[in-house]
Every structure is written in C-alpha cells, then in structure tokens.
Amino acid sequence: MNKIVLLIISCFIMSSCVQKAYKQTVIYTLKVPAQTEVKSIGIRGSDKPLNWEQDTELEKINGDNVYQAEVTYLTGYKFTEVKFTLNGEYELQNMPNRRVEFKNSGITHYNAVFNRPVK
Template identity: 45%
Template sequence: MKTPSLLLLLLASLLLPGCVQPAHDKTVVYLLDVRGLPNVRQVGLRGRDNPLSWNQDLPLMPANPDSSLYRAVVTTHTGYLLTEVKFTVNGEFEFKEADNRRIEFGPGDTTVYRARFNVQ
C-alpha cells in the first residue's frame, strides 16, 4: 500500500518545478496628476511587489514646474502579468475602502501608467 503513495509523491515532486513562471524585470513609469488637490506636500506610491511596500511610501517626484504631475520609475523582478498599487498624498491613501489599482505589464519591458489621484 505504501508504494502507490510514494510513487505519487515522487511524481508530484517532479511536476512542481514546471509550474513556476519565469521571472523578468518589468519597469513601470507612474505619472500621477494631482491638479486641484490643496496643499500637496508629498506624493507616494505603495504596492505589492519589491521595491514597493504597503507599509512605506516610495516618493514620487514633481515632473513639471507647477507640481501638478508627479513621477516615479519602478523596476521589479516578477513572474506575474500585473501588479497592484495605491497612491498616497500627504501620507493618506486613495481609495481607502476600494480595490487597489491593477497595473497590467505591457508586452515590452516598460509600461507607462497615467492616473489622477483618487479617480479610477
């Protein structure tokens, strides 16, 4: 009786490595429009995949002279087809009771993602 279960265990261990997707570097250029928001002092990004974290902001930098557009470039090593993020302004999350933004990686190595704070 032990032989069939041992055989199944051996067979399963041989098949498992074939289920892992290969990982690649994926870069996302995040552009966030904060026009109309009062007293913007800092803009950040939080997310699922390294180097992002749900516990700490990755700062976005002003991308134009009037500071209405902020930018960050994030490269992650992943086997997934998408990532999840939320923006912060002055430490406050957008979409507090809603789903995260889902960013699908494009066919190339770099994806440009344009957004407005708290607008889907």
Template identity: 50%
Template sequence: MKPYICSIIITLLACSCVQKTYKKTVVYQLLTPNDTAITKVSIKGSDKPLSWQQDSALTVVVKDSLYTVTITTTTGYKFTEVKFLVNGVLELQNQNNRRVVFADGDTTYYKAVFNVAPNSIIINKYVN
C-alpha cells in the same frame, strides 16, 4: 532502488516547475489636485520593491501638479497593483487597488489622476 530513483525524479520535476520570472518596468505619472499644498507624493504596491507596509516617494515634474516614479519589478504575473498617497493620505479608500496590466515590451507607462478610479467617468455638471 526504484522508489529512490522515482523520488529523485519527482523532486527534480517539482523543483523545475516554478513559474518563470522577468523584469518589468513601469513609469508611473500622477496628476494631483491643484487646490492642495503638497508636501509628499508616494506609492504603495504589491510587488517588490513596492510594498503595502511602506511607501516609496515620487519625484516632482511640475510642483503641486505632476509627479513621477519608475519602478522595476521581477515578476511572473501579467499585472501589478498599486495605490498612491498625497501628504500621507491613501487614495481610493474602501475601493479596489489600481490594477496595472504590463505592456508586451519591457516598459509600461501608467498615467493616473489622484483618487480617481481608473474606469470612473467624470461627469461635468452644468447649472444654468
């Protein structure tokens, strides 16, 4: 009888040791290059409802300049990963994904410039 009780206890313990999840909302804002006629801006990412297979569209705030989307995901992690697309072209190719670390509250605001890595330094070069 003892082994059966032990097995049941171990099973119950194992089932209860699943990481807790919570809902996190991220408001993404994307600045796009001004010299491009934009037909579609979208996002791919690692946590549902986003995926790396299918992109989700951003809505226009300022045409050909500023786009936004709000994504709510159920996760246990402290971060998610995304990349943006303009006219179907994926940004930051052969580079790491954008790592979005969630804020302590429910909602995180993430501002990005298309195809500019989050920690990259933009150097303005002046020629005399």
C-alpha cells in the same frame, strides 16, 4: 532503485512549478488636482520593490502638479496592484486598488489622477 525514481520525479515536479520571472518597468505619472497642498506624494503596492507599509516617493516633474516614479519589478505576474498616497494618506478609500497591466515590451506607462479611479 525506487529511491532514484522518487528523486527524479521529485526534481521534475519541483522544477516544473517554478515560474519564470521577467523584468517589468512601470513609469507612474500622477496628476494632483490644483489647489492641493502637497507635502509628499508616494506610491505603495503589492509587489517588491513596493510594499503597503512605506511610500516610494514620486518626484515633481513640472509646475502643473505632475509627479513621476519609475519602478522596476522582477515578476512572473502579468500585473500588479498599487495605490498612491498624498501626505501619507491613501487615495481611493474603501475602493479597489489600481490594477496595472504590464505591457509585453517590458515598459509600461501608467497615467493617473490622484483619487480618481480609472473607468
């Protein structure tokens, strides 16, 4: 009898700790200052599918040095942290990561200027 009670309690405890994951899509739009030599523009972050080891490339969307990437997360968190890279080098050196708050709708538009923190 004690084993059955322990098993039921264990199952309840383990199932109550699981946080529901939601699909969150972020459309990152990055403006790079004029006269900047761009060989590559990327984004790195703390949550999959991003990581801190490898760039996810942003694509140029017009002639004004504007780049964009769409990233979809499967997460239980309400935010993620990212930094952009230019030619393989991180922006905002010795500064906090960018914190991106997810919208309840599941689609977030995040606009930034390279190496300029949000105020």
